[in-house]
Amino acid sequence: MSKSSSGRGRTRSFPIVISPQEVRDLTTEVKTAVEQLLSNCSSNVNTPDYEKLYRNVYTLILHGHGESLYNGLKSDMEEGLRKIRADILISLEDDFLQKLSHVWANYDTSVIMIRDIFMYMERVYVAEKNIDGVIRFPAIKNKLREIILELVVQDFRGELPQFEWQDCVKNIKEVSQMLIKLGVKDNNPSIYEEIFEEPFLLKVVEFYKIEGGKYLEDNNANLYISQVEDRIRADMNRVQLLSLHESTGTKLLQIMEDELITKNILTLMEVDMGGVEDSLINRKEENFTRLQNFVGRVEGGKEKLGAYITSYLNDQADPNLPSFDGQSISWIG
Known part of the structure; x- marks a missing residue:
């Protein structure tokens, strides 16, 4: 047998016809992997299995089962998100931010792994899925907004206890990065704007109005200018420290200039x-x-x-x- 006819270097072939049982077996393997990943059991899916799972997906699509595979993935993702939502709801009153950040980090990693498995189908059928439906669930959204706003506003006011400051900053950064990454969906305001930025900016308007009044009590223009310049510099640095979106910094600067300069010029x-x-x-x-x-x-x-x-x-x-x-x-x- 010549070298060209040997198995080395030959492209792997796929069966021309697969039986209903083979379809069920391939589908079950893929479904199990997705369920494990969404349950944070990624250790059960090692690198060699990725290649096999990808081949399973490719084979099923090649033989006309892409639509059912897509529907199965959609169902599995929705079920996984329902379980994630239930898990977060249990923690609403106990370490909520830590739980949410942990769930997000695991989910984000799992989605990357699932995308690797379904790489071929993603190009043909499915766009990237995300967790924003869970975050927008009323009880979760309201609790997240309440906690993150309280922490950020307290930090801007300098009211966070020093011994808690580092942990609080870490939580704020993780949540901010999560919301920013989720981005805009279906031309609606981004989840970052909806949950954090818009209510935060409404709150700080009153805060800066009060701060400006306090600074004016000294009846000293030079001192007032120094205090305002220090406040603007510190709060713009805080935007970066907390990993808030650059749009928040731009809008925050506008609010500070409006409340601390424009309205107090006379x-x-x-x-x-x-x-x-x-x-x-x-x-x-x-x-x-x-x-x-x-x-x-x-x-x-x-x-x-x-x-x-x-x-x-x-x-x-x-x-x-x-x-x-x-x-x-x-x-x-």
């Missing part, structure tokens, strides 16, 4: 220390420049400051005060 210009009058009368050029740059962070900020200065100087009509051309101050030497 009050800031009128404060006794470092305000417009104090800066002009006492020729505090550095203070004035800092105020100008600060309000210039927001749309219309410099224009409001310019209008206020113009009105103030017109009212005073004091030749000893600096002049203003609508854009810049000419300080008297």
